[in-house]
Amino acid sequence: MTPHDLTPKQHRSDTEISQHRALTALYIVLAALALWVVREFIPAVVWAGVIAIALAPVRRRLETSRWLHGRGTLSAVLLTLAVALLFVLPLALTAAQAIHEAHELNDWWRQVQEHGIPMPDALTHLPYGIKPLTDWWQTNLAAPLNASPAGKALHGHSIFAVTRAFGLRTAHGAMLFSFMLLTLFFILRAGPSLSDRLLHGAQRAFGIGGAELATRMSASVRGTVIGLVVVGLGEGALLGIAYMATGLPHAALLGMLTAIAAMVPFCAPIPFAGAALWLFIQGSTATAIGLLVFGFVVVFIAEHFIRPVLIGGAARLPFLLVLFGILGGAGTFGLLGLFVGPAIMTVLMLLWGEWTA
Numbered sequence: 001m002t003p004h005d006l007t008p009k010q011h012r013s014d015t016e017i018s019q020h021r022a023l024t025a026l027y028i029v030l031a032a033l034a035l036w037v038v039r040e041f042i043p044a045v046v047w048a049g050v051i052a053i054a055l056a057p058v059r060r061r062l063e064t065s066r067w068l069h070g071r072g073t074l075s076a077v078l079l080t081l082a083v084a085l086l087f088v089l090p091l092a093l094t095a096a097q098a099i100h101e102a103h104e105l106n107d108w109w110r111q112v113q114e115h116g117i118p119m120p121d122a123l124t125h126l127p128y129g130i131k132p133l134t135d136w137w138q139t140n141l142a143a144p145l146n147a148s149p150a151g152k153a154l155h156g157h158s159i160f161a162v163t164r165a166f167g168l169r170t171a172h173g174a175m176l177f178s179f180m181l182l183t184l185f186f187i188l189r190a191g192p193s194l195s196d197r198l199l200h201g202a203q204r205a206f207g208i209g210g211a212e213l214a215t216r217m218s219a220s221v222r223g224t225v226i227g228l229v230v231v232g233l234g235e236g237a238l239l240g241i242a243y244m245a246t247g248l249p250h251a252a253l254l255g256m257l258t259a260i261a262a263m264v265p266f267c268a269p270i271p272f273a274g275a276a277l278w279l280f281i282q283g284s285t286a287t288a289i290g291l292l293v294f295g296f297v298v299v300f301i302a303e304h305f306i307r308p309v310l311i312g313g314a315a316r317l318p319f320l321l322v323l324f325g326i327l328g329g330a331g332t333f334g335l336l337g338l339f340v341g342p343a344i345m346t347v348l349m350l351l352w353g354e355w356t357a
Contacts, residue, residue: 043336044176048183050339053218054225055079056195059188076188080181087177090256213350220346224326224339227311231302232263238298239272246287248275264338265307265326268299311342321345 035042062068062075119137187194203211240255248254254275262268272295279288308319322342329341 041176041179044180045183046336046340047180048187050221050225050336051083051180051184052187053221054229055083055188056218056222059191063191072191073189076185076191079188080185083184084181090260093256094253213347216346216350217343220343221339223311224322224342227307228263228265228326228338231307231310232261232268233259234306235259235262235268235298235302239268239295242272242291242294243275246275246279246284246291248279262299262302264330265303265323266299268302269295321349 038045059075059079062078063070063072068075068078119134199211199214202214206213236255236257236259239258240251243251243254254271258268258271261271272291276288276292276295279285279291308322311319311322322345325341325343325345326338327341329337329339329344331337333340
């Protein structure tokens with residue numbers, strides 16, 4: 001059959017189908033081009049989305065309050081400022097503490113370069129490995145660092161290169177953080193209308209199952225944020241009190257660092273074990289053991305009882321899958337994967353449920 005044998009209606013139908021396919025291809029190409037243009041900012045947008053999902057209940061409560069009812073823009077401003085302070089304040093305190101002690105650190109570094117670092121007496125009482133540890137310390141740290149192998153690795157060019165790279169990464173991170181805050185403000189200001197449009201789009205594209213999947217993934221992200229961040233802050237607060245009780249210097253700063261580490265499962269022991277090691281080197285053996293015991297009790301309760309309930313209950317996932325999602329997501333996507341991983345596991349569970357139904 002030739003094109004001349006087709007009726008006008010059939011010819012028009014074929015033309016419309018060809019145009020629809022061409023338009024779909026054009027949409028795909030333009031969407032891919034747009035994603036490629038903004039590829040550097042995609043992590044910031046995803047971070048803003050994760051934080052907005054976690055703050056959705058708080059935003060609803062603020063907008064129904066007496067003072068902020070009908071003031072969506074003001075609520076968005078307040079929440080965005082709160083998020084900015086939550087991230088900026090610990091960094092500002094750390095920088096202020098570093099600047100305050102920069103003079104003492106510089107004096108200590110000069111002394112180390114000229115005289116080396118003497119081996120602590122506590123290390124000589126270790127039951128195993130004294131000889132190789134002593135030999136390594138005498139070779140690399142006890143002698144003046146200007147002439148030791150460890151000191152030669154820290155020549156001026158290396159320090160300058162590391163400092164320059166750190167400065168560039170800091171500037172890039174600050175730019176992405178600012179863009180994330182701006183995106184978060186617009187997402188929060190859009191509020192329920194944006195959520196409704198996203199759910200409507202998911203339902204239109206994938207049916208009712210798509211809308212349910214989006215809802216479950218949102219609940220998974222929210223539960224993961226609560227389970228990681230809130231539990232991490234609680235661990236940091238309790239261990240911060242323990243640091244103060246043991247007389248550690250800069251206990252508040254160390255508590256904040258512990259809270260940040262505790263947001264990643266099983267990473268809280270790193271800071272408090274380091275603090276206990278410092279106490280042991282200073283000769284406070286009983287205090288160091290007490291800090292270790294208290295820290296492991298806090299981590300055990302948080303990791304095995306509180307966090308599984310908060311994350312697994314919200315996502316309706318077994319905690320083992322939640323753990324796989326958190327650790328696997330972190331290994332694949334970095335810090336952002338801590339929150340994206342459980343959402344992907346939620347999709348897997350839904351697919352498995354539909355397959356076995």
